Amino acid sequence: MKLRKRYILLILLALLPFYKLYHKEDYCFGDVDLVIIGGLTLIFIITFLAIFFYNLYKITIKKELFNFTPLIITAVFAVVFNRALEYHDKAIFKDKVQIFNSFSKEKALLEIILFDDATFEFKTIYENSYCVEKGTYEYKMDSLFFYKTNKIDGNIVFGDVYIYNKVNQRLNPIYTGLPNFTLKN
Template sequence: MKIRKRYILLILIALLPLIHLVHPGDFCYGVTEIIVIGAFALLFVIVFLVVLFNNLYGIALKKELFNYRPVLIAVVYTIVLLFLLRFHDDNLFKTPKLAFKSPATAKTNVKLTLFTDKDFELKTLYKTYRCINKGTFTMQNDSIYLKFNNRYTQNNDIDSVYYFNRIRGVLQATTINNTILYQVTDLSKKEEYKYFSK
């Protein structure tokens, strides 16, 4: 295999995890995606080792110079992959305005974040995965109206219109009586997810 084809193959394999780590719209992420990303990373390591040992073979027998390109590709791949794994479901370029969370006793664990640019993000946590739905919102008096980008049908406890009690810091659904979300005070805190927990 020619040298350029090796590098192109290495770069193409390095781009495969982006399918599961870059989310322009609504998405779900969980254990299945982690396993797929791990398989892509293993494939990258195998191809990288083949290319590296081929370079070492050329150095030992043919007196060629060491080719640094595969190592450079591997370093960039590792840094980008670790960065995306850490921040793939965060909104780095948006400022949160308000955040609300379901109580720990609720049957569905939900977090609603409203951003200053009138966008919102709704995270629904399940045992082995989490789903993130996005859209826009409007606030009129004490009501918050959510307009989802895609029709949201996964959770029957989520409404599109909420009454916001500023004194108590709670959101209450207007059509579904049981749904109450409590205001989160620390908006900068990053949530750590543990799969297979309660």
């Protein structure tokens, strides 16, 4: 089967929305990203319809048989895109060990998620978006040390070292002004 340029274009357009859904490092995701993904998906759908109707035109003038390639590409895109949109912000291959919650001064929800492979995610959840910082952690005695992937100096909501109070199940920062985190059950 010969792969035509229009099908290569369709495959490339199908891959474009995924650049906003793949997050290897720290990221923020919100309504603006959803609009961009929607726009790229709309371009894909318009291109699919143009190719589909061009194939139907070729059938009517009896130059070609019906080609299922664009339908197969679109079906695969729809299934993978649906799963990617649903699971893009979840660590599906990691198990959560502990989750700590707090609130910032701006009333944003703060969440620290510790995973079984000694990695963590720190989420700042706003009304229409959220930001995620990633890195590794380790417990030493009664302290919890965070080693961030992209260290931001002077982060006013998330520190590098917390003391774990086992009685109250809280993380208390060693720096003043940072919020305390409570273990979520």
